[in-house]
Amino acid sequence: MALLHAEGMARHVRLPDGSQLHILTGVDLEVEAGEHVAIVGRSGTGKTTLLNLLGLLDKPSSGSYMLDGVDLLRLSERRRSRLRGARFGFVFQQFNLLAGRTALANVTTPLLYARGKQFFQRSELAAQALDRVGLGDRLESTSDQLSGGEQQRVAIARALVRQPQVILADEPTGARDVETGGSVMSLLEEQAHEFGTALVTITHDRAVAARADRILRLDHGVLAPETAPLAEVSS
Known part of the structure; x- marks a missing residue:
């Protein structure tokens, strides 16, 4: 079985007039460990909801x-x-770093909810994660002392510090230049390949989509393999 397995996943919300807005009507998705899947689609098609x-x-x-193999919908909150x-x-495209906190403090944050060795070694693990993204010499720099690209790398280190099974990236390159993107x-791809992490990227950037193992398009609430030429992916 694939690491991630969604079948017939739908999402609708009830509007004030009592009608229902159907955002996702039928999403089937399987992602293997170590696989990079890119999801593209027009704005407003439900990519962030997904x-x-x-x-x-x-x-x-x-x-x-x-x-x-674990049914996530049967678990308690x-x-x-x-x-x-x-x-x-x-x-995410918006880095959401804690203002006034150092790079090390920002990356340590997810480890405050860890247990055992991860909790007690949180500062060491956070420093290693920052070193991995090339910021080993900026541990004590606060977010306002970092460039936009450095802030983004802090956000990536924070996402990877617990070595997750799944990375979910929403427009991760944002408005960055081609080289930084x-x-x-x-x-992100190094993490996926080295640790067998599933990487799911939502993007309008066709250069990012082209890097994926598979490209899927979300349209009218349904996810399907991308069939348009690559030049049209960002539409």
Whole structure:
């Protein structure tokens, strides 16, 4: 079985007039350990909603979702929250670093919810994660002392510090230049290949999508293999 397995996953919300807005109507997705899957689609098609469902930040209205054989929808909210912190890493276009805190403090934050060795060695593990993204000499720099590219690497180190099974990246290259964007993706792909982490990227950047093992398109609430030429991926 694939590491990630979603079947018939749907999400709808009830509007004030009593009608329902169907955001996702049928998502089937399998992602193997170490695989990079890119999801593309027009703005407003539900890509962020899908990412929230995959990352246990929201629950689907119907369907099934499993991680490594575990039925995630049958877990208590407390167990889901604990699993989200331990097994998932999130990389967003907005870095969401803690203002006034050092790079080391920002990367240590997820480890405050860890147990055992990870908790007691949190500063060491955070320093190693920062060194891995090339910021071993900026541990004590606060977020306002870092460039945009350095802030992004701190955010990546924070996402990877617990060595998650799944990385969910929402427009991870953002408005960065081509060279910086390529460096960001290389860091994420190295994690996927070295540790067997599933990498799911939502992107409008066709250069990022082209790096993936598979490209899927979300359209009208349904996820399907991308069939358009690469030049049209970012539409």
